[in-house]
Amino acid sequence: MVTKVVFHPSQTTTLASASEDGLVCLYDTGVSQADEALACILNAESPVRDMTFFGAKGDGLALLTGSEGTSVWHWPSALRALDVEDLRQSAGSFNREKALFSIQYHYDQGTDRLRLALSDVEGSVTVVEVQPGGEMHPLLRLESGHKCLVRAVDSHNGTWVTGGEDARLCLWNEKEQEGQVNQSTAFDRKQKKGKKFAPHFQPY
Known part of the structure; x- marks a missing residue:
């Protein structure tokens, strides 16, 4: 089940979609083919209930999970900078x-x-x-x-x-x-x- 969708603040075709399985998928909505539109996948390892783009270029993505956890990502490289379980x-x-x-x-x-x-x-x-x-x-x-x-x-x-x-x-x-x-x-x-x-x- 999808729990949250957020458009990038400046890259107007970039869309982040979060789900109960803990996966966050980033898409280029300007691409018509689904397989080619998928830019990256992040795994929060817990159901995601909220997310926010941040940074001067919007290349950060902060997630909140239903178990009171959080993780902070540099999403273009799919690298996690911070992970807190509680x-x-x-x-x-x-x-x-x-x-x-x-x-x-x-x-x-x-x-x-x-x-x-x-x-x-x-x-x-x-x-x-x-x-x-x-x-x-x-x-x-x-x-x-x-x-x-x-x-x-x-x-x-x-x-x-x-x-x-x-x-x-x-x-x-x-x-x-x-x-x-x-x-x-x-x-x-x-x-x-x-x-x-x-x-x-x-x-x-």
Whole structure:
């Protein structure tokens, strides 16, 4: 079953398709023959529920899985830069009392930042920057707007919008929320056998 489809932000004929079997296929939709249209296949090894292109050229692809895992890829070469089986363990230092669950990635082209939003069950959202070396640096916390888990988030020009299981939509000013979290943590990075890849979002 297909779980997500995303067009490339600048290569308008490039389409990424994710599925429950963990495979992400990238196609050139400008090619009519199906076999020739397939550009590459990535294996997240777990059902993919969300994905985001990122990087100045859009050659990065960040995936979130249904098991609270994540992986970051340089998709043109099909190389994995980062693989985390359970984000809840890696993100625990940002909120030691409550488990954090991933919502989605967001790429800010203006600052070239790949950001990940996470929510606890009481509706507080923590936004972290995911860096090439596998570290997560907290950027801001959005709290006191929701009463339960936040399921959707988006950002544009310093304004954030969140939507939760409490049926609320909240708007936030990024500048007013920055600096409320100050811990950093690092992903538990797994090396894939036979693949040596210096983790860098834009290796070319």
